[in-house]
Amino acid sequence: MSVQISASDVNKLRQQTGAGMMDCKKALVEANGDFEAAIDYLRKKGAKVAASRQDRESNEGVIIAKATEDKKSGIVVEVNCETDFVAKNADFVAFAEAIADIALANQPATLDDLKALEIDGRKIADLLIDQTGKIGEKIEVSKYEVVKAEEVVAYIHGNYRLGVLVGLSASGAGVQEAGKDVAMQIAAMNPIAIDKDGVDQNTIEREIAIAKEQIIAEGKPAEMAEKIAQGKLNKFFKDTTLLNQEFVKDSSKSISQFLDSVSKGLTVTAFKRVQLGA
Known part of the structure; x- marks a missing residue:
């Protein structure tokens, strides 16, 4: 004898799982009204949906950056979906915020370690599968x-x-505000390193080689190429390394000079820039 499934039961399961009304009704019918079994049914359905979408591109989503209350550490995470419509959904953003909060509280060593952390007793890796089943992306x-x-x-x-x-070398008056200006600079100018010491040797050699080819192509003597190439390399460092870039808000100063004007010796010790889909 089949169990009668009421509309209130279906709605209750929908509230608990976020799955669609018809999916919830079917789950309860399959589970003979057993809520736990119905939840398992929906999770399995979600897992199947997730598995069927592994080859899909998920280049939309949100980036969440947060710092601890004492401002001694921070995290940034990228949580992806397939469409801009889902990325703008308040529930999806709240889910990403919850992942960022757990990441900030625990600061795991790797992305896999982050996915192994739990939210309300369930691993993030499992919640991602659930969300895939619920949203269909x-x-x-x-x-x-x-x-x-x-x-x-x-x-x-x-x-x-x-x-x-942005990680700065000291705290104090005006440092947070200055750090935000530097963060906006990083967002706009996308530096490749803090200063020239952070640029890898392959990049340096490639820039010198390109510069030399340009100089020789312009008809200048090969013996001049090395010296001119070094000048071009210095221009490359000025354009692409954070501390040497012109400060967007005041082009009369470099970022290094700007920070020094805020607090003597203040500098950037680390930065991370995460762009959606990049």
């Missing part, structure tokens, strides 16, 4: 970064499209 956490420093600033740019963490 591939949901994933694709990036996770941590910065620790004397003062950390977290900044989210462009409606969750880009997140920046």
Whole structure:
């Protein structure tokens, strides 16, 4: 004899799981009215949906950047979906915020370690599968970064499209505000390193080789190429390394000079820039 499934039971299951009304009704019918069994049924259905969408691109989503209350560390995470429509959904953003909160509280070593952490007794990896089943899009956490420093600033740019963490060498009056200015600089100018010491040797050699080819192509003597190439390399460092870039808000200063004007010796010790889909 089949169990009668009431509309209130269906609604209760929908509230608990976030699944659609028809899916909830079917789950309760299959489970003979047993709520726990119905939840398992929906989870399995979600897992199947997730598995069928693993080959889909999930380049939309949100970037969440947060710093601890004492400003000594911060995290940034990228949580992806397939469409802009889902990315703008309040529930999806709240889910991403919950993952970011757990990441900030625990600061796991790797992305896999983050997915193994639990929210309300369930692993994030399992919750991602549940969300995929509920929403019908591939949901994933694709990036996770941590910065620790004397003062950390977290900044989210462009409606969750880009997140920046900046680690500064000291705390004190005006440092948070200055850090936000630097974070906005990083968001806009996308530096490749803090200073020239952070640029890898392959990049340096490639820039010198390109410069030499340009110089020789211009008809200048080969013996001059090395010296001119070094000048071009210095220009490359000025354009692409954070401390040497012109400060967007005041082009008369470099970022290094700007920070020094805020507090003598203040500098950037680390930064992370995470852009959606990049």
